[in-house]
Amino acid sequence: MSAGSDGGSPAEDARASLRARTRDQIRMRIVAQNEKLDAMDARDRMRVQVQALVEARKAIAARAEALDQHREDYEQSRARYQATLAEARECNGTACAQARADVLVQAKDVLTSAADRILALLAKTAERVEASDFDADVKADILAQIELDPADINALVVQIDAAQTRQEIIRLSKELRVKLVSAQRNAQHHLQRRAVVLMGRVQEGFAQIEDSLDAQIQALAQAGVDTTALSAKLQVYAQLVADSQVSFASAKSLVAQAQDATGDAKVALLQQAQDAVQASNDVLKQAHASLKELREDVRTAQLGVGADGGAEAQATA
Incomplete structure (x- = not known):
């Protein structure tokens, strides 16, 4: 061959x-x-x-x-x-x-x-x-x-x-221009890849928190606590995380497509990837605000269970 x-x-x-x-x-x-x-x-x-x-x-x-x-x-x-x-x-x-x-x-x-x-x-x-x-x-x-x-x-x-000659200078100038633009676009591509990697880790963290809170709410339910409101808030949080993951998946795909793209197509893909990362981050900010309130409510419920348990123990004694 x-x-x-x-x-x-x-x-x-x-x-x-x-x-x-x-x-x-x-x-x-x-x-x-x-x-x-x-x-x-x-x-x-x-x-x-x-x-x-x-x-x-x-x-x-x-x-x-x-x-x-x-x-x-x-x-x-x-x-x-x-x-x-x-x-x-x-x-x-x-x-x-x-x-x-x-x-x-x-x-x-x-x-x-x-x-x-x-x-x-x-x-x-x-x-x-x-x-x-x-x-x-x-x-x-x-x-x-x-x-x-x-x-x-x-x-x-x-x-x-x-x-x-002037002609040689013009030719070399054009070739250098191509190299400069390529270097700039590749640098931007690497930055976007980095942003996607970091966003992926953040996504994993938010998903793990969701699992942890779900387990805590289930434990409260087993302890006899009415967890209807907590479960509803967890569902809101979970939906925000899921929405963020949609934008994140789009960003990953766009960055992957930009790998072999050139010229204006590469620029467009990188801009779209940047927008998708930003969109994912914006939704995660909402999820974080929701998470803060939910954690406080779960903590309050857990303290209530602990207080009730302590009072019951004293009464039994």
Whole structure:
């Protein structure tokens, strides 16, 4: 079977193969780290995890600062380019040759700054993913892609440095623009995946609380308490949690679809996923308010049962 028999070009197949190998290597590293943590006692594991979290936050902050600096450098280089271009358009005579040369130099500077900005964004995204609690497969898949991208950017930087014509600069500018947009959208995708993971854990917590309250209300009923009102409030809470889970399921599906989407389709899916996560969160806020009242009522009923039991014991004595 030929290298491109699955529909991809040889270059695409080679890149996919490299990404798969990189993903496997990263996954092995992550699994080894997790196994090392699992082998520790709870106290040592907590200490290591807290230390890692502190270091990760520092690294992310440093990457964010570097990204801000690269963004500022890019804007400054772009301003210099615009000024040089304006001067070149007004030149005449022998000065025009030098003016055109200056424009080329400034254009290269703009593109190099843009490349640095993309590399900084990739580094920041990688730090965030490393610090996340994605499972090993998801984390390895994301990091494998991020690790391959800098090589593409650096290859473009080499071409930028060697460029001699306006046409080359225009072509490279377009290619860098595609890379920047892709990096930005992928970063947004990873953030949405993270939001979905966190929301999933919140959903699990709310469902567990529902089960716990149901058991407590049943115990009260067995103790002879009229639990009609409590059961009705639990039903309201359960319905809110169920409604939230509908939006959450939609968010999960949209984020999964965005994985292979590109361009405006990816942007639209990520926005819809963000809206779905927000909708799920909004309903959970209502569920939390309902939960607070229900817990107070259950606690009051439990105290009543305890007081009645205590009085009965004293009377018997």
